[in-house]
Amino acid sequence: MFDLTTAPPGRRHAVVIGGSIAGLLAARVLAPHFERVSILERDRLADQPEFRKGVPQARHFHLLLARGLMILEQLLPGIEADLQAGGAVPLEWGAEALWFLPAGWAPRYYSGLRTYSLSRDLLEWCVRRRVRSIKNIAFRTTAEVIELLSDPGRSRISGVRVRCSQRAESAPGAVESLSADLVVDASGRNTRMPQWLEALGYGSLEQTKINAFMGYATRYYARPENFHGQWKSLNVFRKPPAMLRGGALFPLEGDRWIVTLGGGARDYPPTDEAGYLEFARSLRSPLLYETIQGARPVSPIYGFQNAENCLRHYERLPRWPERLVVLGDATCAFNPLYGQGITMAGRGALLLERCLQEQPGAELTGLGQRFQKNLAELNTYPWLMATGEDFRYPVTEGGQRSMRTRFMHWYMDRVQMLATEKASMFTTYIEVVNMLKPPGVFFQPEIAAGVLAKAFRRQPADSPSPPGGFSTPMRTGDPSALAGPASPDGRY
Numbered sequence: 001m002f003d004l005t006t007a008p009p010g011r012r013h014a015v016v017i018g019g020s021i022a023g024l025l026a027a028r029v030l031a032p033h034f035e036r037v038s039i040l041e042r043d044r045l046a047d048q049p050e051f052r053k054g055v056p057q058a059r060h061f062h063l064l065l066a067r068g069l070m071i072l073e074q075l076l077p078g079i080e081a082d083l084q085a086g087g088a089v090p091l092e093w094g095a096e097a098l099w100f101l102p103a104g105w106a107p108r109y110y111s112g113l114r115t116y117s118l119s120r121d122l123l124e125w126c127v128r129r130r131v132r133s134i135k136n137i138a139f140r141t142t143a144e145v146i147e148l149l150s151d152p153g154r155s156r157i158s159g160v161r162v163r164c165s166q167r168a169e170s171a172p173g174a175v176e177s178l179s180a181d182l183v184v185d186a187s188g189r190n191t192r193m194p195q196w197l198e199a200l201g202y203g204s205l206e207q208t209k210i211n212a213f214m215g216y217a218t219r220y221y222a223r224p225e226n227f228h229g230q231w232k233s234l235n236v237f238r239k240p241p242a243m244l245r246g247g248a249l250f251p252l253e254g255d256r257w258i259v260t261l262g263g264g265a266r267d268y269p270p271t272d273e274a275g276y277l278e279f280a281r282s283l284r285s286p287l288l289y290e291t292i293q294g295a296r297p298v299s300p301i302y303g304f305q306n307a308e309n310c311l312r313h314y315e316r317l318p319r320w321p322e323r324l325v326v327l328g329d330a331t332c333a334f335n336p337l338y339g340q341g342i343t344m345a346g347r348g349a350l351l352l353e354r355c356l357q358e359q360p361g362a363e364l365t366g367l368g369q370r371f372q373k374n375l376a377e378l379n380t381y382p383w384l385m386a387t388g389e390d391f392r393y394p395v396t397e398g399g400q401r402s403m404r405t406r407f408m409h410w411y412m413d414r415v416q417m418l419a420t421e422k423a424s425m426f427t428t429y430i431e432v433v434n435m436l437k438p439p440g441v442f443f444q445p446e447i448a449a450g451v452l453a454k455a456f457r458r459q460p461a462d463s464p465s466p467p468g469g470f471s472t473p474m475r476t477g478d479p480s481a482l483a484g485p486a487s488p489d490g491r492y
């Protein structure tokens with residue numbers, strides 16, 4: 001057991017709603033600042049990696065970005081070794097992964113950027129195991145938060161009301177009140193926080209929803225023993241509006257592949273065998289279909305269609321109750337195209353840590369409001385990246401397309417063309433995707449000049465087969481370092 005607490009008197013109890021990635025990381029940063037931290041989770045939590053219904057998206061492929069991995073290791077030292085021990089597959093983004101971008105195949109070379117490919121279940125379990133070992137963090141499972149409690153003046157949150165479905169000492173369905181000095185909501189994209197705030201008299205919350213009507217279908221396969229592909233993962237991007245379909249195959253622990261097909265503009269991938277394979281066959285490259293065609297499925301086909309972008313503007317409410325914080329998908333849920341959710345949950349946790357460190361003494365006044373304002377700023381670029389892509393679909397609802405959106409599409413098409421032509425440019429591209437560099441680097445003079453040189457070029461026609469070899473020799477052995485640190489200002 002690790003004892004992290006150095007809590008000043010007066011910070012007795014913090015409650016976290018939701019025991020998924022955002023909730024676990026929030027609990028980790030709260031632990032040194034409170035005598036005790038309780039994680040309230042609606043689901044039962046297993047002692048092994050296991051799917052649970054509170055996180056339905058876990059069936060589908062989850063990319064762990066390099067920045068996310070760095071944050072996990074920073075908050076929970078040793079977790080990278082846990083992931084490896086659990087069978088997570090190291091993945092070198094240039095040499096071992098095939099990326100069929102809208103502009104063409106990415107070059108193959110040793111990029112120096114490595115992450116892991118693993119199931120979301122394994123990732124959450126490894127995080128949970130580390131968090132469980134912190135002495136003053138307690139888990140209460142099958143405990144559903146149904147309401148916020150406040151002081152009589154409703155200016156301060158004082159706890160939560162919880163429905164306990166399976167506790168031995170209480171009848172199923174019994175409701176109890178838990179008092180807390182700080183409440184953190186990490187209950188995900190379907191949080192009831194907007195309703196709870198309205199019930200307390202805080203008015204109607206502004207929310208931006210942008211929906212490109214994406215759907216996903218995922219199946220797991222045993223990796224064939226005779227698979228001799230010179231790659232570990234394959235990602236065939238959509239090319240909207242002309243091609244609405246994409247697909248990805250990634251390796252998982254247990255010698256498995258996860259294959260997630262996705263379609264925008266209501267072109268949802270089917271969940272029946274024949275329809276699923278036919279959808280795979282219709283992608284821009286036949287390689288994914290050819291690879292899975294003879295492989296042995298080890299799961300049913302799972303569908304998912306609730307993946308709209310949703311940004312909740314807590315920072316814009318004229319009043320904010322003291323002692324309340326909201327983070328993770330409960331604040332900003334992204335279309336998963338860029339795999340940003342877990343990393344942003346980690347960045348939110350680091351921000352909470354910084355805000356707590358900056359609070360004087362045991363004082364918590366102003367913490368929540370300051371946190372929400374800073375988090376809104378942090379979400380800006382990832383939100384623009386996710387939603388900007390969704391505006392390529394004509395049917396997309398919500399938000400506003402502007403001249404700037406059209407310019408960004410034009411500009412990014414050319415950035416991607418450059419990325420398919422030059423290894424150094426692809427490195428920059430994946431560093432931005434991995435949140436190691438801010439998207440602003442695409443506007444540096446050298447890249448802007450390259451974009452202008454392609455001003456009148458259209459995206460090249462698709463060449464369905466990937467490049468055969470590596471454009472620079474592969475270094476032998478596994479690269480051990482990730483692609484450099486985040487920027488010194490901590491924003492990127």
Ligand SMILES: Cc1cc2nc3c(=O)[nH]c(=O)nc-3n(C[C@H](O)[C@H](O)[C@H](O)COP(=O)(O)OP(=O)(O)OC[C@H]3O[C@@H](n4cnc5c(N)ncnc54)[C@H](O)[C@@H]3O)c2cc1C
Pocket residue numbers: 017018019020021022023040041042043053054055057060061062063064065143144145146186187188189191216304306307327328329330336338339340341342343345
């Ligand atoms: C299809 C899809 C694919 C994705 N792919 C990626 C990816 O590639 N990479 C990536 O980084 N992210 C991805 N994401 C996002 C990622 O899943 C989330 O960002 C991540 O799980 C962190 O979310 P969270 O912890 O805020 O919420 P969640 O993971 O949704 O967890 C919320 C938790 O709160 C609990 N809960 C809910 N209500 C209550 C309540 N009232 N009381 C108690 N407990 C409650 C739930 O049971 C659950 O455990 C994807 C999302 C989707 C939908």
